Amino acid sequence: MKKQITFDRVTLGYDRKPILQDITFSVSKGDYLCIIGENGSGKSTLMKTLLGLIPELDGDITFSDGVKRTDIGYLPQQTPVQKDFPASVYEIVLSGFQNKCGLRPFYTKKEKENAIQNIIKMGISDLKDKCFRELSGGQQQRVLLARALCATDKILLLDEPVAGLDFNAMKDMYELIESLNKSGTTIIMISHDLSEVEKYASHILHIGKSVFFGTKREYLEHSEKKGGLI
């Protein structure tokens, strides 16, 4: 397995105030890494550092195997702005190609076709011209996932993708993510719901007071020794 992202004793934080120290882990092609930790443990700081939105304070982050930092497609948690944003599903999915545009003002025909392809892949082709703000939570997540796929199909970073979804929508979402993983996309998922994650993850990164990184099996053995989940 070729490593795509390596964190080597990285310190994360805002404004030079460290939140997490000595984080070491790596992600290889085809992995399904789950990052878990309590609220306030630094999950979103880690995510923003990974995406390059904030700089790391110390240590090295290496991207290899032909992966660049901008090859990480990302499924954000919804922002308040998006709740009343007048935009059609198609417009939003298409905007995922923006990183390939450079200074080119308009999208190419091929990009438009690919956007439709991704919409079909996510099973939302009947919603193509619908308004984003009128969709259900699960449907909105699929739209954003289709957009992320337009930006890249190498690595997807998902920030609590099932937050606020009902049981069925949640199940569908997990299955969709699994099918993407099976077709070769590396998945990095941030979650606090360990029981759900266990079924799908190949690797676990636990952050907080104690930091652990390893395969799912190592993690389960480790936490058993400690008497319950860490």
Add this chain to the structure above:
Amino acid sequence: MDKLIMYMQYPFVRYALIVGVLIALCSSLLGVTLVLKRFSFIGDGLSHVAFGAMAVAAVTGLSNKMLLTLPVTIISAILLLKNNENSKVKGDAAVAMISVGALAFGYLVMNVFSTSSNVSGDVCTTLFGSTSILTLAETDVYLCVILSIAVVVLFIFFYNKIFALTFDENFAKATGVKTEKYNFVVATVIAVIIVLAMNLVGSLLISALIIFPALSAMKMFKSFKAVTICSAIISVLAALTGIIVSILMGTPVGSTIVAVDVVAFAICHGIGMVKR
């Protein structure tokens, strides 16, 4: 009607119509973005900055006030629009700070160093717009036409980028879009529009020109493209109606246009309710 035709014979009336329509068009284009980014009041804030800069320019006796006003406004716009998620002062507070600060400073400068005898009259004119749109010289009109064309071309050129940035700036940045560069373009365009619009409606009513057409269009349409086009059409029609009414009835130009915008908003709100 006869009265209107008679007025149309005068070049200054035609100039006013041209300039008014162009400014309305430009200001409506970025309105959608500003409203969605929770920057509805940036028009107000920036126009007060422009007011302050104008006061300084007037006192120091600069022959072309634009030389000082435009750069100062552009810099303020860039500072305000910088991704402010992590900044210490939040967007609305920053706008409010700059707005009242610059307003007070401008008034102070005008009062202390003024060469004119009618300071409050001057201030009132800058704040609420004057009849100056009816006293435009031919060069003003050319300048306005050129800047407006530049704004429209830039907007069309950057339309898809503006959409991506407005909808989800972090996503765009994370996937490698040069967001700082485009924010800079947007800020510059906004500053140019505001300095232009000050002539028409004065600094207090600029916000209305920016947000009303956008809000009206958002009531009725559901895609970004439709909202943008509709808001441009509403804005142009409102400006046209407003100017004609103000000429015929002798009302102040700026406030008449805004009044028409308010009526348009009420109508669109009604249509939106019926559609739902």
